[in-house]
Amino acid sequence: MAEHSGMVDPVIFEFLQAKVDQESAISEELQEIVTTLEKQVRSAKAILSRAHSTPVAEVGNVITAAESSIRYEIDSIEKLSKAASEHPYYKWQFKWTHQVQDTIFTILFCGWLGGYTGEGEEAKPGKLLTIEEVGKIMKVPVNLKDRDAFHITIQEYLLSLVSLLDELARLARNCVTLGDYRRPLQISNFLKDVQAGFLVLNLKNDILRRRSDGIKYKVKEVEDVVYDLSLRNLLPAADT
Amino acid sequence: MEDTDPKAASPIMAMFEGFRSELDEHHDRRERIVKSSRDITAASKKIIFALQRVRKLNAPIPQNVKKTYTPHADVIASQFGSISKDVQGLHAYLYQSQISPGIQEWMESVAFEHYLLTQKLISYEGAREKLEALGNAQGGGPVLLTHEDYLLGLFDFVGEVMRFAVTNMATLYSFRKETGAPTQKPELPPQRRAAGSAMEVDTDTSATREQSVVEDMQELRMRLEQLDMPHYTPFGKNVDKKMEVMQQCVDKVEKAAYGLVVRGSERPKGWMPDLSANTEAVEAY
Structure with missing residues (x-):
């Protein structure tokens, strides 16, 4: 038919x-x-x-x-x-x-x-x-x-940047293990700079928003490392 | 925020400020499109609702129906016209998922209207030209009709034909009785006579024979089922879902037609079945 x-x-x-x-x-x-x-x-x-x-x-x-x-x-x-x-x-x-x-x-x-x-x-x-x-x-x-x-695209770049911050938070701890007390501070400042950058963006409810919401925890992780170091007087004196 | 000033000078901050305006533009466009898409969906639904009041296939849309649907058609035209500038070039596919629901619903209404007017399935080209014209009307450029949206619109269109077939079964039946098939020979067994007159499911292929709505649906079903689609893509999954609904729609009409023939065969000569009960049963099924 x-x-x-x-x-x-x-x-x-x-x-x-x-x-x-x-x-x-x-x-x-x-x-x-x-x-x-x-x-x-x-x-x-x-x-x-x-x-x-x-x-x-x-x-x-x-x-x-x-x-x-x-x-x-x-x-x-x-x-x-x-x-x-x-x-x-x-x-x-x-x-x-x-x-x-x-x-x-x-x-x-x-x-x-x-x-x-x-x-x-x-x-x-x-x-x-x-x-x-x-x-x-x-x-x-x-x-x-x-x-x-x-x-x-900008979105791809920014998402990759969030991945970099995750990686650096991990690196901050591992630096300390390797006896490098200088880099955690450097990482901490870098994370804060980038975080400030993300704060000026008007993010909508999308993947970029969800991923960037995690930045603050990474910043805190690294701050904790720096805190641990400063508490024990391990931070290099001449720095910052 | 006393530390904003020194930070504003940092190259990172300058870069992010550039991103901000880009992203804001993007979000604004996206929101406009989402809103238009919703309006187009709503207006298309209203058009379909109005078109369901049509009682005669293959004929111009009656004046009273036209009057109800014109304002909604105007809404659709102005929405497509106003967003077309946002979906040109690179942006045609960028905002595809935002505009797609509206286009699918529009596609459904256009296919339904085309079917009522001509008893034919609208071609992709035909639909694409219509959408292009809507986009061009305000100088914004054509709006893209993807073949995905076309096809998904067709699946939904089957649902509308089902409603049309079921509500009009009585009318279509009597219409066919009077003018459609040639007068039945009394020596035919009753089932055969009923089948021939009501649904024309026999193998009569004379050129002048009109195809019934049920046959149209069966033909469309066959074509849709025949398509060889990928199953693992989002589109493929969507098709799988709609395929099932489409089959149920055709089943419902086939069952209704069957009921009509079976009950119709009991009728005394010249008696027309009261189909309101039957119709409800089908719809509630």
């Missing part, structure tokens, strides 16, 4: 099926790149986590290793950027946004430890790479508004 004089013109459903198939193909293509990126993110994170058990004097090795590991991530980002820019950005962003956030996080953490220093400059730990700097390192545009192509 498939006479075409019926209610449904079969072309309608042929079109829909073609559209669905086409999108599955795009989805698979993107997924392949994202899966690779995910593995590379895991390696980079593993290398960076050595910072928790490496004395500050030797952290340079971790940075060098992390920078070269991150280069693989950036290769994938380049592929992703090329593939994704063929399609409407926000239609597919959900597929890669977690992995991209993780990539940004690895770059931010590496930069904070002292990585991504310009030629001939002395490595300076404790710096926050801006979204533009991160974009440059990842070789992708940031916060695009005028055209529809792959980029990293």
Whole structure:
């Protein structure tokens, strides 16, 4: 009973099926790149986590290793950027946004430890790479508004920044274990600066709001470390 | 907050202030779209409600129904017109989840109206052009109709056809009796005669034969079930849910049609069944 004089013109459903198939193909293509990126993110994170058990004097090795590991991530980002820019950005962003956030996080953490220093400059730990700097390192545009192509968004950057704060709160404790009483204070100040930044944002009830709500606990964790140190007169005298 | 002043000078703070204005713009746009989407949903529901008063398929919408639904159509036009500038280019998909409920409900009303007028399913292209025109009307640019919203709207549309079929079963039945199928030959067994006249579920494929609403629903059901969809995406999950509801809708109408034929076969010649009880039973099912 498939006479075409019926209610449904079969072309309608042929079109829909073609559209669905086409999108599955795009989805698979993107997924392949994202899966690779995910593995590379895991390696980079593993290398960076050595910072928790490496004395500050030797952290340079971790940075060098992390920078070269991150280069693989950036290769994938380049592929992703090329593939994704063929399609409407926000239609597919959900597929890669977690992995991209993780990539940004690895770059931010590496930069904070002292990585991504310009030629001939002395490595300076404790710096926050801006979204533009991160974009440059990842070789992708940031916060695009005028055209529809792959980029990293403010939200992604900020979410990665919250992850950095979580990581630094952990680092503050581990520094003390390694006998480094200077960095907790540095971390504490950094967290407070970033927290003040988040406080000027008018956040709505979304993921960024939920994630950033946790910052205050991280600030407190690090303050407690600093307090413990100051109570025992362990803070380096010349600092602050 | 005496420490705001030195902090304002910090580069971190300057960066966040830039973010603030960007995020504020984003949130404002999103809120506008959510509000419009709600208004469009409400107006579309009212249009559907008005259209349910139509009694005749394949005919122009009666004047009294038109009068009730025109103000709601105006609301829809002005809402789409005013938000279209917020959903252009990069933003078309950014705010997709905010505008999508409104578009789906609109799609449902448009499909229903198209069906009442023509007894055909509106094509994606046809619907897309309509939506584009609404977006363009105030110069904001076209509003995007994704094929997801189109399809999800169709599923809901089946529910409206069900209501239409059930409330109008008596009318459609008598209409068909008078003008539809050729006069039944008395030597046919009663069940066969009833089936032929009321629902036309026999295999008569003569070109002039009109298709009944039940058959329309069965055809649409077949097409929807035939689609090969991914099941693991949010869209796929949504489709799975709506598929089930759609099947229930078709079942209800099929059961009602069955009841009509069975009871109809007992009737004396020229007697029209009183279907109000039957209708309620179906709706309460």
